[in-house]
Amino acid sequence: MSAEFEKLKALVQSDESYLATLSRLTEVGDVAAALAVLARENGIGISAEQIKQQMTANDNARPDDELDDAALEAVSGGGSPWCMATKGCYCIFTK
Numbered sequence: 050m051s052a053e054f055e056k057l058k059a060l061v062q063s064d065e066s067y068l069a070t071l072s073r074l075t076e077v078g079d080v081a082a083a084l085a086v087l088a089r090e091n092g093i094g095i096s097a098e099q100i101k102q103q104m105t106a107n108d109n110a111r112p113d114d115e116l117d118d119a120a121l122e123a124v125s126g127g128g129s130p131w132c133m134a135t136k137g138c139y140c141i142f143t144k
Contacts, residue, residue, distance in 0.1 A: 053095040
């Protein structure tokens with residue numbers, strides 16, 4: 050993971066309001082766009098397309114794959130599997 054992704058990860062984890070906003074989004078493109086805006090507003094040079102590519106880069110995780118216990122526990126509250134807070138299998142920061 051690049052330094053820009055690490056900066057974005059730290060930024061999102063530093064504020065509960067960011068996590069709350071992202072957890073309401075359900076589409077990869079929407080999450081990527083929201084993260085790109087947040088990155089741009091905070092001087093982090095990463096695009097929505099780069100974020101989306103990172104989110105979908107893991108060929109081992111597909112929407113119809115079974116979730117392990119940790120992933121099931123992370124999403125059991127009804128959170129978005131795309132949200133960094135859920136530590137879901139599609140999160141760009143948990144791969």
